[in-house]
Each structure stands twice: as structure tokens, then as C-alpha cells.
Amino acid sequence: MPINIPEHLPAREVLKEEKIFVMDEGRASSQDIRPLNILILNLMPEKEKTELQLLRLLGNTPLQVNITFLNTASYESKNVSKNHLDSFYTTFEYVKNRRFDGLIITGAPIEHLEFEDVLYWDELKEIMDWSKTNVTSVLHICWGAQAALYHHFGLNKFKLSKKLSGVFQHTLTDPTIRLVRGFNDVFEAPHSRYTSVSIDEIEQNDDLKLLAVSDDAGAFIILSKDEKHIMITGHLEYDACTLGEEYERDLKKGIDIEMPQNYFPNNDTTKQPLNTWRSHTHLLFSNWLNYYVYQETPYEWE
Known part of the structure; x- marks a missing residue:
């Protein structure tokens, strides 16, 4: 997938070195196709690392994608330069009248806080409510997934006795669901968090479907029954x-x-860890963009 990103974004050169198809605005505008518009609400402290990680995954299918980075107006990140935010990010005020094909809400290292105590919680709630009518599909990651489960479905997180950190095996519950099409029955994925969500509460909620679970890491992939929200x-x-x-x-x-x-x-x-989850990561993002964004979004929002 050719991705259209700002010309001077630091991730651009790394992506080119990795042979990820990066397109400039001139070439993008010359193609007579309807590109997907993906909004990324980046709540992670080291924003440039997260940008690179997500752009790699969004640049791996035959679709053209325009990327818009979003940060919170109610809280200013202390781990990235103001110049970087000013150059490559916008705030909700400037996109709330637009429609997007997909939205990614990242994690954030604030699990020790109750949701209502997060400085930008009201702003995030507004964005999540807006996404119901202005976004075709929303992908929520880690704390972003817990926030979605709490806000949209009333499921609260609970504190673990110690940090869950590592790479764990997961099992599919239903391999026929499009999001996990092509997955192995058992696959690995990394976790890094202090809180979790209840498998029983997910399974008892008529609006949710648990797609993958781990004996060690708990619930992993959750899909809303209307298929709009992926956690x-x-x-x-x-x-x-x-x-x-x-x-x-x-x-x-x-x-x-x-x-x-x-x-x-x-x-x-002292030994270099191996990435044992890369293929399933690319497959999940490809399935999301194809089945839940591209196949579902109207050609013209109006």
C-alpha cells in the first residue's frame, strides 16, 4: 500500500530504506483512485517510534492511504518536541467536520489512573463519540482498547498484581471471522501493561465477540458485534x-x-530478541484495511 505522509516526517527516510512504498502528494494526486483516509490518534509518549511502527503496517497492501496524525489539545506531550507536533499533527478541532475511513487510537502509559482522572479523558470521549458517525472502522490498541471497552460497552479494567510484559501464545476462538482470516490457530503476540479486562464480562456482553485469548495474557482481540470497533x-x-x-x-x-x-x-x-509476531501483525492490519475499511466505506461520504 502506498502511504501518503508529510514530506519531512522523520519516519519517511526509514520507511524508504525498508522498501516501504511511500508516495509524495504530487504522485498521490495524479492517481485517479479514491484513497483511504486514516486518522491516527497517537497517545504514546515516544510518538516518532509509534509513527514508524504503524506506518510500516499501513504501507503493506495495494491500497493508497492518506495519513493524518492527531494529538490531544487538552494535554501536551512532554516526550516529543513542540516543533514535531506543530509540523505533523493536528487537533480534533480541525478534523471534527471531516469524515475518515479508519481511525487508530493507540495505547498510553496511564493505566494506573482511573479513566475519569486522565487529563484528556473528556476530549477522548468526544473523539470516540464522534467516531460513531464520522469513521467507518476504529482500531483501538492496548490502553486505547480498554478505554473503548469502558466508554462504549461499560467494561472497566482491573489492576494486575504485577506488570504483564512479554510475548505470549494466543488461541483463536473463531477463525472464520474476517479480521483473523489466515491466522494460525495458535500465534504469538507481545503485551506490556499493568491492567487487564475480564474475559467473562466480554463473553457475557451481547455487543462483543472475543476472537483471540491467551492463558497467560487474557483477552486479546475483541470485535464489536456491529464490527465497527476492534480492540x-x-x-x-x-x-x-x-x-x-x-x-x-x-x-x-x-x-x-x-x-x-x-x-x-x-x-x-545480551541476546537480540526475535520478532515472532510480525506476519500476524501485517495480516491483521491488512485484513482490517481491506474487510473493515475499504470494503465498507462509501466511495463518497456524502
Whole structure:
């Protein structure tokens, strides 16, 4: 999928080196096709890393995609330069009168807070409510998934006894669902969180369907019955090194943290972890863009 992103976005050169098809605005405008418009609400602190991770995945099918990055107006990130935000991001005020084919709401390291105590919770609620009528399909990741389950379906998160960090096996509950078409019956995926959601509450909710579950990590892929909302409780978008970087960061902060499970080869932190989830990550994003965005979105929103 050729992705149309701002010319000077730092991720552009890395994507080109990785042979990801990046298109400039001139070439995009010359193609007589209707591109998909994807909005990314990036709540992660290290925004440039998340940009690169998501753009890799959005650039891997035959569709043309225009990307718009969104950040919160009610809270200013402290881990990215204001110049970067001003150059490549916009706020909800400037997109609320538009319609988008897809929306991605990322995770955020704020699980210790009640949802109502998050500084931008009211703004996020407004965006989630707006998405019901202005977005064809919404993909929610990690804390973003928990926020969606709470706001749209009334399911609250609960605190774990320790951080869930590592790469875990998951089992499909229904391989016929389009989102997981092509998945292996058992597959691996990384998690990094302090909270979780109840499998029983998901299964008892008539508006939700649990598609993948892990004995160690719990509920993983949840789909709303109307297929508009997709909730992913882990981080399929993570690079091979991401969990290790988070582990080192927490150690430097003096946090009493365990080594990520099933991650470092032979639990040796000097050895490079392997990405054992990449193919399923690409497949999930490809299935989402094809079946839930491209096949469902009207050619002309009006």
C-alpha cells in the first residue's frame, strides 16, 4: 500500500530504506483512485517510534492511504518536541467536520489512573463519540482498547498484581471471522501493561465477540458485534526491540520490574530478541484495511 505522509516526517527516510512504498502528494494526486483516509490518534509518549511502527503496517497492501496524525489539545506531550507536533499533527478541532475511513487510537502509559482522572479523558470521549458517525472502522490498541471497552460497552479494567510484559501464545476462538482470516490457530503476540479486562464480562456482553485469548495474557482481540470497533489489548505493532527498551527504561527509573517473559533468548538480556509476531501483525492490519475499511466505506461520504 502506498502511504501518503508529510514530506519531512522523520519516519519517511526509514520507511524508504525498508522498501516501504511511500508516495509524495504530487504522485498521490495524479492517481485517479479514491484513497483511504486514516486518522491516527497517537497517545504514546515516544510518538516518532509509534509513527514508524504503524506506518510500516499501513504501507503493506495495494491500497493508497492518506495519513493524518492527531494529538490531544487538552494535554501536551512532554516526550516529543513542540516543533514535531506543530509540523505533523493536528487537533480534533480541525478534523471534527471531516469524515475518515479508519481511525487508530493507540495505547498510553496511564493505566494506573482511573479513566475519569486522565487529563484528556473528556476530549477522548468526544473523539470516540464522534467516531460513531464520522469513521467507518476504529482500531483501538492496548490502553486505547480498554478505554473503548469502558466508554462504549461499560467494561472497566482491573489492576494486575504485577506488570504483564512479554510475548505470549494466543488461541483463536473463531477463525472464520474476517479480521483473523489466515491466522494460525495458535500465534504469538507481545503485551506490556499493568491492567487487564475480564474475559467473562466480554463473553457475557451481547455487543462483543472475543476472537483471540491467551492463558497467560487474557483477552486479546475483541470485535464489536456491529464490527465497527476492534480492540487489541496487546502491542502487535511493537518492534522486536521495544519490550527490551521498556524493560531497560523501567530499570533505570528504579522500578521493581521482572524481565519480559518468553522474550530474550534463553532469558539472556545480551541476546537480540526475535520478532515472532510480525506476519500476524501485517495480516491483521491488512485484513482490517481491506474487510473493515475499504470494503465498507462509501466511495463518497456524502
